[in-house]
Amino acid sequence: MSHKPLCIAHLYPDLLNLYADRGNIAVLRRRLEWRGYEVEVAHVTHSEIPDFSRYHLVLLGGGSDREQAIVAEKLRACAPAFRSAVEDGLPVLAICGGYQLLGEYYQLPSGEKVPGIGLVDMVTEAIPDAPRLIGNIAVWSDEIGVIVGFENHGGRTRHGHRPLGRVLHGHGNDGVSGHEGLRHLNIWGTYVHGPLLPKNPALADAVLRDALAYAHLPDHLEALDDRLEHEARAAFVSLRMNEVAPMLKEEAGSP
Amino acid sequence: MLGIWIGKLILWVLRLRGRDATSLPGKVALRISPGLIRRFGGQVKRVIAVTGTNGKTTTTSLLSGMVVEREPVVTNHKGANLAQGIATAFLRSCSWTGRLSADTAVLEIDEATLPAVASDLPIGVIVVTNVFRDQLDRYGELDGTLAKLLEGIRKTQATLVLNGDDPLCRYLGLRSSRKVMYYGMARDTARSPRREQMRDGQFCLMCGRPLRYDGFWYGQLGLYRCEECDFVRPHPGFQGELQGGFLRFSEEGLPDLLLDLPVSGLYNAYNVLAAASAARALGLTGEAIHGGLRAYRPPEGRMQRFELAAPVTLHLIKNPTGCDSVLDAVVTDGRSKVAVIGINDLAADGRDVSWLWDADFELLAEDQKLSYIVTTGYRAHDIALRMKYAGFPESRIRIEPELAAALQLGIDEGTAAGAVVHALVTYTLLHPAARWLSERRDEREPQAALYRTSVS
Numbered sequence: 001m002s003h004k005p006l007c008i009a010h011l012y013p014d015l016l017n018l019y020a021d022r023g024n025i026a027v028l029r030r031r032l033e034w035r036g037y038e039v040e041v042a043h044v045t046h047s048e049i050p051d052f053s054r055y056h057l058v059l060l061g062g063g064s065d066r067e068q069a070i071v072a073e074k075l076r077a078c079a080p081a082f083r084s085a086v087e088d089g090l091p092v093l094a095i096c097g098g099y100q101l102l103g104e105y106y107q108l109p110s111g112e113k114v115p116g117i118g119l120v121d122m123v124t125e126a127i128p129d130a131p132r133l134i135g136n137i138a139v140w141s142d143e144i145g146v147i148v149g150f151e152n153h154g155g156r157t158r159h160g161h162r163p164l165g166r167v168l169h170g171h172g173n174d175g176v177s178g179h180e181g182l183r184h185l186n187i188w189g190t191y192v193h194g195p196l197l198p199k200n201p202a203l204a205d206a207v208l209r210d211a212l213a214y215a216h217l218p219d220h221l222e223a224l225d226d227r228l229e230h231e232a233r234a235a236f237v238s239l240r241m242n243e244v245a246p247m248l249k250e251e252a253g254s255p
Numbered sequence: 256m257l258g259i260w261i262g263k264l265i266l267w268v269l270r271l272r273g274r275d276a277t278s279l280p281g282k283v284a285l286r287i288s289p290g291l292i293r294r295f296g297g298q299v300k301r302v303i304a305v306t307g308t309n310g311k312t313t314t315t316s317l318l319s320g321m322v323v324e325r326e327p328v329v330t331n332h333k334g335a336n337l338a339q340g341i342a343t344a345f346l347r348s349c350s351w352t353g354r355l356s357a358d359t360a361v362l363e364i365d366e367a368t369l370p371a372v373a374s375d376l377p378i379g380v381i382v383v384t385n386v387f388r389d390q391l392d393r394y395g396e397l398d399g400t401l402a403k404l405l406e407g408i409r410k411t412q413a414t415l416v417l418n419g420d421d422p423l424c425r426y427l428g429l430r431s432s433r434k435v436m437y438y439g440m441a442r443d444t445a446r447s448p449r450r451e452q453m454r455d456g457q458f459c460l461m462c463g464r465p466l467r468y469d470g471f472w473y474g475q476l477g478l479y480r481c482e483e484c485d486f487v488r489p490h491p492g493f494q495g496e497l498q499g500g501f502l503r504f505s506e507e508g509l510p511d512l513l514l515d516l517p518v519s520g521l522y523n524a525y526n527v528l529a530a531a532s533a534a535r536a537l538g539l540t541g542e543a544i545h546g547g548l549r550a551y552r553p554p555e556g557r558m559q560r561f562e563l564a565a566p567v568t569l570h571l572i573k574n575p576t577g578c579d580s581v582l583d584a585v586v587t588d589g590r591s592k593v594a595v596i597g598i599n600d601l602a603a604d605g606r607d608v609s610w611l612w613d614a615d616f617e618l619l620a621e622d623q624k625l626s627y628i629v630t631t632g633y634r635a636h637d638i639a640l641r642m643k644y645a646g647f648p649e650s651r652i653r654i655e656p657e658l659a660a661a662l663q664l665g666i667d668e669g670t671a672a673g674a675v676v677h678a679l680v681t682y683t684l685l686h687p688a689a690r691w692l693s694e695r696r697d698e699r700e701p702q703a704a705l706y707r708t709s710v711s
């Protein structure tokens with residue numbers, strides 16, 4: 001197959017690299033390469049200005065509060081270009097801190113509000129002395145099936161969009177609503193890391209299909225040998241969240 | 256008093272059964288007498304605390320070995336660095352009436368435990384080896400670790416002995432308003448970065464601007480300076496330089512010492528440098544420093560070797576930076592090899608295994624001498640998946656969650672291929688692996704077992 005390469009932008013890997021987003025990039029890249037696509041990964045560091053007209057998929061990861069504030073400032077400077085690309089269908093995969101940044105603001109425990117980029121109708125607040133929401137997590141998504149991973153966030157997030165899914169085990173957006181993540185346009189926002197994609201190949205492929213369509217590349221993805229991925233999901237769930245195990249069998253596309 | 260007595264009793268019973276207790280006696284004793292650590296703290300004249308992310312166990316043993324050349328010392332063993340481990344250390348050294356014969360304690364103290372015990376102990380010196388990302392789920396984030404360390408330091412009047420090559424240690428030095436002595440490697444031995452490895456603290460903690468590096472040793476340890484403010488690597492008062500198998504240790508105004516390196520690798524050279532610097536800060540002689548290094552025996556998991564049908568080297572891996580230096584050591588071994596990688600996700604391992612994706616397992620996948628990988632532990636599948644996406648052929652990965660079976664598979668595979676075995680395991684798999692491997696070794700040479708101290 002000879003096409004133009006699909007361009008994945010990893011925004012500020014030097015600032016937002018708290019939860020092994022290198023793993024998410026590796027999964028996106030390999031799953032395209034195994035199917036004969038060409039892939040270009042643009043690592044956009046803090047000293048560069050992102051060029052949203054070049055990218056077919058944007059990955060925003062998590063960082064510490066201090067680093068997140070720097071990123072928010074950088075992204076606000078180019079928010080209009082980012083917003084118009086997203087409205088045209090640019091897929092965004094935003095995880096943890098990157099997810100929080102998409103909203104109106106992130107309120108620190110001190111009460112200080114770090115403004116986000118306002119791409120979605122969403123706020124996040126870290127309540128003083130409230131425990132961090134930490135642990136293994138499983139989510140049911142009607143689009144994807146079961147999404148598994150680990151969450152670790154102090155902030156409680158509320159938004160006016162569809163959630164990514166319903167919490168089966170763990171905390172999710174705010175620990176009370178039973179909702180996890182956000183879906184809006186081609187934005188995939190979530191607190192699930194671990195990293196997110198290696199044990200959620202169906203989600204990786206869904207994000208890739210969005211990106212291929214946006215890039216006007218053939219978006220029919222051949223099935224891969226995901227035996228190891230499925231075994232890893234099953235082993236993890238039966239070890240740490242056994243009550244979710246029956247759901248794995250019902251999910252779409254599972255053997 | 257009752258707490259001491261019961262703690263001693265548990266220690267005695269466990270010893271009778273041939274068990275080496277590092278935490279349980281202290282845990283029970285603290286439950287009965289919560290003021291136990293303060294009580295012991297009132298009896299010793301000085302405490303030297305060793306903390307930081309990597310290398311605290313090795314640095315503590317090296318340093319206590321140096322101090323012991325001069326006087327008896329209380330110290331904790333095998334990384335039992337929480338309050339119960341510290342209490343156990345005192346219980347081991349005290350009489351049944353709770354009297355200590357030592358005036359000095361050299362204690363490894365966990366970063367999060369330091370603030371809790373700092374005001375109970377007469378801490379005169381605090382050594383911070385480095386601050387790397389470790390077990391994120393325990394502290395929230397890296398900034399939390401720094402806050403804990405500062406909180407602990409501020410509860411003491413201690414002199415700080417800090418790794419000046421680490422910008423995060425430098426930050427502690429600047430913010431602590433305590434007397435600080437820095438150690439570091441010789442400037443011209445820094446190298447330019449080789450791969451896209453993960454580094455913490457690449458941003459100036461004083462002003463938030465990027466840090467510029469003129470060279471690196473490993474992780475974020477290097478020749479850093481801020482582009483904006485005057486945050487810069489300090490000139491180290493204690494300087495180390497690797498020369499062959501030795502570390503040249505220099506301090507202005509004193510003759511250089513050529514120190515033995517009882518364990519190999521740059522990573523361990525830093526531990527020797529930290530211990531020697533702290534020893535100097537305490538006023539120990541060169542003779543005591545040499546003596547402590549000679550007496551040192553590497554503990555489990557620091558490249559421990561077992562001569563079996565295929566020779567096995569056991570390594571502890573626990574966070575990306577520590578893991579990268581182990582991976583470096585494995586690929587530097589030029590022999591044909593098989594790897595057994597064991598990953599658990601219990602509290603002591605870190606419940607979040609995402610660090611596996613930050614560590615540079617691509618190095619291993621690219622190693623032409625590596626023919627086969629067995630994965631084991633509760634998260635055997637996660638590390639198998641990691642190796643698949645690192646580019647290692649799936650057909651040469653075998654998943655065996657049961658540790659003993661996995662080690663046996665690795666040894667069988669190594670024997671058949673004429674290869675050595677490198678076993679890389681997380682914390683809670685380390686003791687079981689060491690025990691299993693030494694039992695196999697003792698079966699092979701039963702007569703030798705009589706002359707060897709038992710492991711664990």
Ligand SMILES: [Zn+2]
Pocket residue numbers: 459460461462463464481482483484485486
């Ligand atoms: Zn600065």
